[in-house]
Amino acid sequence: MSTVLQAQGITKYFYDPEKFQVLKNIELNVERGQFLSLVGKSGCGKSTLMYVLSTMDTDYEGRLQIAGELLTGKSQNELAKFRNRHIGFVFQFHYLLPEFTVLQNVMIPALKLGDLTTAEIEHRAIEKLHLLGMAEHARKKTNKLSGGQQQRVAIARALINNPDILMGDEPTGNLDSHNSNIVFDIFRELTTVHKQTIIAVTHDEEFARRTDRVVEMSDGKILA
Amino acid sequence: MSARLSSLTLSFTIARVHLFSKPKQTIIAMLGVTFGIGMFIALVGLMTGLNDFTEEITMTSSPDIHIYHDITEARPSILEVVNPTGINLVHNQKPKNETAKLRGAARMIEILRQDSRIQGVAPMITSQVFFNYGPTQLNGQIQGVEILEEDKLFDLKAKMKDGRLEDLLAFHEGIIIGSGLARKLNVKKGDRVVITTPQGFTRTLKIVGIFQIGIGAVDNVRSYANMSMVQTILQQDKSFITDINIKLNDRHQAKIVATELQKNFTYKAEDWETANATFITGVTIRNIITYAVSFTLLIVAGFGIYNILNMTIYNKMKDIAILKAMGFAGKDVRSIFMIQSLVIGLLGGLLGLLVGFTLSSLIAQAPFDGGDVISLDHFPVNFNPKYYLTGIVFGITTTAIAGYMPSRKAAKVDPIEILRGQ
Incomplete structure (x- = not known):
C-alpha cells in the first residue's frame, strides 16, 4: 500500500495569550485507503493537527507531503488550488451555501477546478448524490433538508473531485446516533469499496473504535 | 451547456445568486448610486447649460x-519724475485732463x-x-x-x-x-x-x-x-x-x-x-459647487454600498470559509464581492443616467423668468453626452472603491477560525 500523507516533525506554537507549544514533533504516515480517526481530550491538539494536515494552517514547523507533493512553504493560492483537487472536507456543521440547490452545492468545487464541462460535472454530482442516497433531493434548496441529509450532501460535495484524502472535523459531532451511524456507514463504504482515504477528528469513541486506525493524541503528542 | 466555466464566471454566478437572494438590499444599494448620479446629471446639465448660455451672450456683447x-x-507724479530716488508723498493726485x-x-x-x-x-x-x-x-x-x-x-x-x-x-x-x-x-x-x-x-x-x-x-x-x-x-x-x-x-x-x-x-x-472676470469667476464657482455636491452624493452612495457589502460579508463568513477550504483563493473570494459592488454600481449608474436625463428634460421645460438681468423664458439645460460619461465613470469608480475594502476583508478571512469544531 502506498503512503498518501506524510507528516514529519510537525511542531506548532500558539502565541495568544502566551506562547504555548500545541504540537510537538509529530510524525504521521497515512496509507491510501485507510480510515483513520484522530482522538484525544479537548485541547490535546488533534483539531490543530488536522488543520495543519489540511494545508489550511501554514504556520507550523516540519514537513508535510500529500500525494507525493511537498506542501510546506507553498503560497496560499497554490495551497487553495491543491485543496480543491486533492482534499475534501466535512465539518461538524454542513456549511452548505444556503442560496444554492443541493446539486449546485455539490457542483461548486468541480466548477472551480474546471477540469470537466458543466454537463459532465452535473452528471458526476448526481452520481455522488446517488452514492449518498440523496439524488432525489438534488433540486431542493439545502435549508429544506434535515441535519443528517445536509451532512450527506456535504459529504457528496467533499467527494466531487475524487480527492486523495477526505478530512473530517467531528463529522458526526452535530448528529443524533441514527444519523451518526448513517454517516459512519457511508465512510466505511467509501474506504472499503472506493478505497477512499479518510482522516477524521472525533470525540465519539464508538465511531473511533470502528475505524481502521485510531491515532490518540495527548498534550500535543501522538501516543504510541 | 458544454463550456467549461472559468473561475471568474463561477465567481460571477455566486455573486449573482447573492445579489438576487437579498433583492431589497441590492435595490437600496443601487438606488443610492442612482440618486447620486441622477442628481449629478441634472445639476451639471443645468449649471453648464446656464454657463454656456451666459457665456454665449457675454461673448456676443463684449469684443475679444x-x-x-x-x-x-x-501715472507717476511729477515729484517722482524729478526725484526718483527720494521718498515722495503725493496725496490725492487727480487724473490728468486728457x-x-x-x-x-x-x-x-x-x-x-x-x-x-x-x-x-x-x-x-x-x-x-x-x-x-x-x-x-x-x-x-x-x-x-x-x-x-x-x-x-x-x-x-x-x-x-x-x-x-x-x-x-x-x-x-x-x-x-x-x-x-x-x-x-x-x-x-x-x-x-x-x-x-x-x-x-x-x-x-x-x-x-x-x-x-x-x-x-x-x-x-x-x-x-x-x-x-x-x-x-x-x-x-x-x-x-x-x-x-x-x-x-x-x-x-x-x-x-x-x-x-x-x-x-x-x-x-x-x-x-x-x-468678464466676474463672469468667469461665476462659472468656476458654479462648477465647484456642482462637482462638490455631486461628489458628496456619490460618496454617501459609496458608504451605503460599503455598509451593505460589509454586512453581507459578515453574514457570509461561513460561506467564505467553506469556499476557501474547498479551494477558492483569496482573489476568487474578492472577485465575488467586487463583482457584486460593480454590478450595483453599473446598474445603479445606468439607472441614474436615465433619472438624470428625465430630470434634465423636466427642468428644460420648466418656465423661468430671467427678469431684467437675462432674457430667458425657460432654463437652458445642457445634454452633452460628455457629462453622462463622466457620471457613469465617476459612479463606477466610487462603487469600486467602496466595494474594494470589504472585498479585501473577505479575501483575508481565515477559514480555520470559522470552521474549527467546538
Whole structure:
C-alpha cells in the first residue's frame, strides 16, 4: 500500500495569550485507503493537527507531503488550488451555501477546478448524490433538508473531485446516533469499496473504535 | 451547456445568486448610486447649460479685445519724475485732463487689419449720455459705430427686435436702442428721443431700430448711432475715435494678443477674459459647487454600498470559509464581492443616467423668468453626452472603491477560525 500523507516533525506554537507549544514533533504516515480517526481530550491538539494536515494552517514547523507533493512553504493560492483537487472536507456543521440547490452545492468545487464541462460535472454530482442516497433531493434548496441529509450532501460535495484524502472535523459531532451511524456507514463504504482515504477528528469513541486506525493524541503528542 | 466555466464566471454566478437572494438590499444599494448620479446629471446639465448660455451672450456683447484710452490709469507724479530716488508723498493726485481719444487710430486700424490672427476690427466712439423722452430722463451710453462693421463682430442683425441695421445708414439722425432702454423710456420704433451729452449738447434722434442682446446690463443702457453723428454731438473732428473692438480668429489667444497690442500701441488693450472676470469667476464657482455636491452624493452612495457589502460579508463568513477550504483563493473570494459592488454600481449608474436625463428634460421645460438681468423664458439645460460619461465613470469608480475594502476583508478571512469544531 502506498503512503498518501506524510507528516514529519510537525511542531506548532500558539502565541495568544502566551506562547504555548500545541504540537510537538509529530510524525504521521497515512496509507491510501485507510480510515483513520484522530482522538484525544479537548485541547490535546488533534483539531490543530488536522488543520495543519489540511494545508489550511501554514504556520507550523516540519514537513508535510500529500500525494507525493511537498506542501510546506507553498503560497496560499497554490495551497487553495491543491485543496480543491486533492482534499475534501466535512465539518461538524454542513456549511452548505444556503442560496444554492443541493446539486449546485455539490457542483461548486468541480466548477472551480474546471477540469470537466458543466454537463459532465452535473452528471458526476448526481452520481455522488446517488452514492449518498440523496439524488432525489438534488433540486431542493439545502435549508429544506434535515441535519443528517445536509451532512450527506456535504459529504457528496467533499467527494466531487475524487480527492486523495477526505478530512473530517467531528463529522458526526452535530448528529443524533441514527444519523451518526448513517454517516459512519457511508465512510466505511467509501474506504472499503472506493478505497477512499479518510482522516477524521472525533470525540465519539464508538465511531473511533470502528475505524481502521485510531491515532490518540495527548498534550500535543501522538501516543504510541 | 458544454463550456467549461472559468473561475471568474463561477465567481460571477455566486455573486449573482447573492445579489438576487437579498433583492431589497441590492435595490437600496443601487438606488443610492442612482440618486447620486441622477442628481449629478441634472445639476451639471443645468449649471453648464446656464454657463454656456451666459457665456454665449457675454461673448456676443463684449469684443475679444477692446482697445481704449484708460485715463484713470495711475501715472507717476511729477515729484517722482524729478526725484526718483527720494521718498515722495503725493496725496490725492487727480487724473490728468486728457480726452478719451485714441491718437493715430486710423493708422492703428490699418495695422490691425493686416494682422492674420484678427478677423475683424471695428472702431467706435462711446460716450455717456442722458436720454430724454418727455419728462423721463435716463442715463445711458451711445456708441458711434460703422454699423455694418459692428455687425460683423457681434452679429447684431440676429439681435434686432424691431427695424433693420441698414436703416441707420439710410437715416443719419437715427439711433438703435436696447430693448430695456426702450421699455423704460416707453418708446417704439419711429419715436424720437432727445439725448444730452456730458458737455450739455442736445440732439433729437429718431429711433430706427430696437435690439436685444439678452443681458440686462447691456440692453438697459446701450444705443448705437452713426459714427459721424456722434462725433458731431460730441463736437469732435472726424479722426475722433475712443475705442477699437477686435474679433480674433481664435478667441483663446486674446490674452496674448492683447498684451502685445498694449505694448505696441501704448493704449489699454483689454481681453474678454479680463473684461468678464466676474463672469468667469461665476462659472468656476458654479462648477465647484456642482462637482462638490455631486461628489458628496456619490460618496454617501459609496458608504451605503460599503455598509451593505460589509454586512453581507459578515453574514457570509461561513460561506467564505467553506469556499476557501474547498479551494477558492483569496482573489476568487474578492472577485465575488467586487463583482457584486460593480454590478450595483453599473446598474445603479445606468439607472441614474436615465433619472438624470428625465430630470434634465423636466427642468428644460420648466418656465423661468430671467427678469431684467437675462432674457430667458425657460432654463437652458445642457445634454452633452460628455457629462453622462463622466457620471457613469465617476459612479463606477466610487462603487469600486467602496466595494474594494470589504472585498479585501473577505479575501483575508481565515477559514480555520470559522470552521474549527467546538
